[in-house]
Amino acid sequence: MRQRQGLIALAFLAPALVCLAVLRIVPAISAVVESFYSESLLRGGRVFAGLGNYTDLLAGKEFRQSVGVTLLFTVLVNPIQVVVSFLLAVLFTQRAAGARLWRTLVILPIATPPAVSAVIWSVIYRPDGLANGVLERLGLPAQPFLTSPSQVLASLIVLLSWIGVGYWMLFLIAGIQEIPVEVREAALLDGAGPWRRMVSVILPLVRRPLAFVLVADTVSNLLVFAPVQILTKGGPNGNSNLLMYDVYNRAYAIGDIHVAQAEVVILVALTLVIVAGQFRLLRGDQ
Amino acid sequence: MKRVGLSVAGGVVGILFFLPLLWVVTNSLRPGSETFANLNPLSWQTFFELRPTLTNYSALLGSEIGRATLNSILVSAATVVIGLAVCATAAFGLAAFEFRGRGLVFGIVVLSFLVPFDAIAIPLSTMFRDWPLTNTFTGLVLPGIGNGMAIFLLRQFFLGIPAELVEAGRLDGLGWFGVFRWIYLPLSKPALIGAGLMLFLFQWQAYVWPLLIGTDAEHIVGPVALSNLQGQNFTDYGLVFAGAVVLTVIPLVVIAGFQRYFVQSVSSTGLK
Numbered sequence: 001m002r003q004r005q006g007l008i009a010l011a012f013l014a015p016a017l018v019c020l021a022v023l024r025i026v027p028a029i030s031a032v033v034e035s036f037y038s039e040s041l042l043r044g045g046r047v048f049a050g051l052g053n054y055t056d057l058l059a060g061k062e063f064r065q066s067v068g069v070t071l072l073f074t075v076l077v078n079p080i081q082v083v084v085s086f087l088l089a090v091l092f093t094q095r096a097a098g099a100r101l102w103r104t105l106v107i108l109p110i111a112t113p114p115a116v117s118a119v120i121w122s123v124i125y126r127p128d129g130l131a132n133g134v135l136e137r138l139g140l141p142a143q144p145f146l147t148s149p150s151q152v153l154a155s156l157i158v159l160l161s162w163i164g165v166g167y168w169m170l171f172l173i174a175g176i177q178e179i180p181v182e183v184r185e186a187a188l189l190d191g192a193g194p195w196r197r198m199v200s201v202i203l204p205l206v207r208r209p210l211a212f213v214l215v216a217d218t219v220s221n222l223l224v225f226a227p228v229q230i231l232t233k234g235g236p237n238g239n240s241n242l243l244m245y246d247v248y249n250r251a252y253a254i255g256d257i258h259v260a261q262a263e264v265v266i267l268v269a270l271t272l273v274i275v276a277g278q279f280r281l282l283r284g285d286q
Numbered sequence: 287m288k289r290v291g292l293s294v295a296g297g298v299v300g301i302l303f304f305l306p307l308l309w310v311v312t313n314s315l316r317p318g319s320e321t322f323a324n325l326n327p328l329s330w331q332t333f334f335e336l337r338p339t340l341t342n343y344s345a346l347l348g349s350e351i352g353r354a355t356l357n358s359i360l361v362s363a364a365t366v367v368i369g370l371a372v373c374a375t376a377a378f379g380l381a382a383f384e385f386r387g388r389g390l391v392f393g394i395v396v397l398s399f400l401v402p403f404d405a406i407a408i409p410l411s412t413m414f415r416d417w418p419l420t421n422t423f424t425g426l427v428l429p430g431i432g433n434g435m436a437i438f439l440l441r442q443f444f445l446g447i448p449a450e451l452v453e454a455g456r457l458d459g460l461g462w463f464g465v466f467r468w469i470y471l472p473l474s475k476p477a478l479i480g481a482g483l484m485l486f487l488f489q490w491q492a493y494v495w496p497l498l499i500g501t502d503a504e505h506i507v508g509p510v511a512l513s514n515l516q517g518q519n520f521t522d523y524g525l526v527f528a529g530a531v532v533l534t535v536i537p538l539v540v541i542a543g544f545q546r547y548f549v550q551s552v553s554s555t556g557l558k
Binding site: 011012023030092101102104105116122123229264 | 289290292293295296297299300301303304305306307309310321322325326327328332371372373375376378379380382383384385386387388391394395397398401402403404405406408409410412413428429431432434437462466490491492493494497498508509510512513516523526527529530533534537538541549
């Protein structure tokens with residue numbers, strides 16, 4: 001009976017299992033396998049290269065810079081986005097006139113596809129674009145944004161936060177709204193001020209959604225691609241050459257597909273290490 | 287007094303987030319040659335157009351972006367229909383049956399959404415080149431249909447359907463496909479809409495994959511076409527902004543239409 005059930009279940013599961021295996025798991029495995037091979041002009045074909053691709057990568061200055069830029073970006077963008085999302089979630093769950101409308105305006109940009117947002121911001125960041133128009137109005141000097149080695153990451157972070165903060169905020173608003181009203185009222189009766197209520201009451205009670213947002217945000221930021229490809233091409237001087245773009249560039253501009261696969265493996269490994277570390281930290285202080 | 291402060295703070299933040307979009311909409315309603323006209327100094331005309339024109343939108347119809355937007359619609363619609371069929375049957379297989387290896391199959395589903403798709407897009411695209419699937423709609427749609435997260439969500443929902451209903455259906459002579467079709471599906475509309483939204487947004491927002499796999503004029507999708515146009519020397523910004531508005535408004539209408547389910551599907555991915 002159970003065996004018959006198994007066969008029927010398998011019939012229902014088959015299309016999805018084939019899709020997941022062929023479109024997700026096989027390419028992941030193939031990246032690992034291919035990363036140990038290289039094309040040989042002499043022997044005309046694929047030859048086993050062992051860790052050769054990896055040592056080539058690590059020896060390259062460009063790759064090491066790319067890892068450095070990616071780590072710096074990760075360390076900056078994630079705390080900023082999580083803190084801003086949390087503060088906005090707290091702000092927009094207070095009773096105040098127009099809160100729903102203002103909240104909607106923050107959420108609106110998540111409908112814009114990331115590549116379209118990148119195109120929009122490429123016009124905003126032009127020397128004669130909206131960003132400098134605003135600075136001028138405030139009496140501040142015009143800035144180079146994307147063409148400045150020291151401003152390019154910050155410019156990308158602003159654009160990515162415009163895209164992402166509303167999305168992460170949704171999770172945190174959902175979390176805050178699940179806090180029982182009595183808990184909040186009790187804190188109010190105890191005379192806790194707004195800051196105290198936020199830090200000692202709301203923050204601990206939204207730990208779970210907060211942890212999720214931190215992990216999911218980190219993963220999505222490690223895979224940032226469209227803004228780099230559309231706005232900066234990794235420049236100036238490699239200062240925005242995030243790993244995902246470096247992989248793409250290596251695979252299609254340089255045509256070094258096996259080394260690119262090695263870099264994919266490193267990128268995924270890095271993602272897993274960072275995410276595992278975050279989970280550990282978050283569980284550690286419970 | 288405190289409430290006034292809170293609404294002012296909220297208003298400032300909301301307007302700051304909205305300004306870029308407002309600027310895009312305004313500029314989509316004026317000739318491309320005037321895009322940079324009202325920026326120095328900034329004035330109210332930067333964000334409002336008193337004599338709006340729809341020329342950019344009518345130009346969009348015959349342009350590459352118009353064509354690309356239709357492709358995006360086609361690819362996303364096909365993904366939702368086929369993807370829901372594939373994911374819902376799989377979720378039914380996982381939820382309604384007891385069998386050996388169920389844990390293993392479930393593990394594969396979870397594993398498949400832990401590996402981020404964009405990271406494996408490049409190895410997958412080299413595979414697709416060998417199978418000649420580049421520049422085909424099949425190649426564009428395929429990666430969207432087996433969505434581990436959608437299977438996971440639908441399975442959670444299906445687990446809540448009482449076994450007595452299934453038994454009653456079986457006694458009435460329904461086959462297993464009948465149970466799925468006439469008991470599970472009709473009871474799961476909210477979950478199906480949530481999963482459908484997820485499949486739709488995955489495709490609509492996709493950029494890496496279509497850039498790797500579909501760049502000829504017949505298969506290019508909206509975001510890729512828009513970014514191509516942006517890179518050219520003589521860019522008609524009126525057209526760029528009209529395209530950006532259309533590519534934003536379509537998902538916005540879909541999300542707004544299914545707002546309730548959107549929040550459900552978003553929050554259940556993280557919290558439950």
